[in-house]
Amino acid sequence: MIASNWRLKDWTFRTSPETWNHDVVGLYASDLLSNVLRHAEAKNALVTTLSNMNVIAVASLANLPLVIFSEGKEPSEAMIEKANEEGVALLVAKEDSVQVIRALLEANLL
Amino acid sequence: MLARKHFDIQAGNYDEAGKAASEIKRTLKLEHCSKELIKRVSVASYEAEINIVIHSVGGFADCTIDDHAVYLQFVDHGPGIADIALAMTEGYSTASDESRLNGFGAGMGLSNIQKSADEMTLISDVNGTILKLKFHREGDDSHDSE
Numbered sequence: 001m002i003a004s005n006w007r008l009k010d011w012t013f014r015t016s017p018e019t020w021n022h023d024v025v026g027l028y029a030s031d032l033l034s035n036v037l038r039h040a041e042a043k044n045a046l047v048t049t050l051s052n053m054n055v056i057a058v059a060s061l062a063n064l065p066l067v068i069f070s071e072g073k074e075p076s077e078a079m080i081e082k083a084n085e086e087g088v089a090l091l092v093a094k095e096d097s098v099q100v101i102r103a104l105l106e107a108n109l110l
Numbered sequence: 111m112l113a114r115k116h117f118d119i120q121a122g123n124y125d126e127a128g129k130a131a132s133e134i135k136r137t138l139k140l141e142h143c144s145k146e147l148i149k150r151v152s153v154a155s156y157e158a159e160i161n162i163v164i165h166s167v168g169g170f171a172d173c174t175i176d177d178h179a180v181y182l183q184f185v186d187h188g189p190g191i192a193d194i195a196l197a198m199t200e201g202y203s204t205a206s207d208e209s210r211l212n213g214f215g216a217g218m219g220l221s222n223i224q225k226s227a228d229e230m231t232l233i234s235d236v237n238g239t240i241l242k243l244k245f246h247r248e249g250d251d252s253h254d255s256e
Binding site: 034038042048062 | 124157222225
């Protein structure tokens, strides 16, 4: 499933359309980057309330093609620029992480 | 020896954190390491780099790759790890509130490193810490063909 299919409700991409074309398979949710590194699998989407440069670095290192920022957490311009460079799609959702995951389940994306 | 890289790591610079790990990953890709090996090295190198950013006054990393293994060395200039056994315990962390806000401080770093590497040596006193890691490449071909 490509990343653009994961845009539900009024969630909005912050990165360029080139980043939306990557395959996304499965999901991992955490606000602790060590756990993301250890447990997320390549091609997973990441749901997190963390919004800083380290999230982009970890997504890139762990081959995570999509990050969904829950609770309306906005990535900075520097984060968006880095994500565009690394080919990581960034989505912003105003719902909390549980609601994001529920929406993805109801849309049969998980 | 196929490749050798050196990276300086700044203390407290969260925005730049991960650059060395990212460059190490790129180098391994160029050397045609297996995905499984790249994943293990990426986890360990990111955690080790973050440790220097969060806990030390600054340091550097060296990466050497030959036909048999990937060797990483992370060195910082203090203040050292007071109790290594405690620091290795999952969930134990001395990370600051600032680093916790950045998503660190889970107390999983050294444990993640140990589980990722095939060999690990950690030496520390008040003058600094040296972390040496070795990752075997024997599995490269079989992993690639899986």
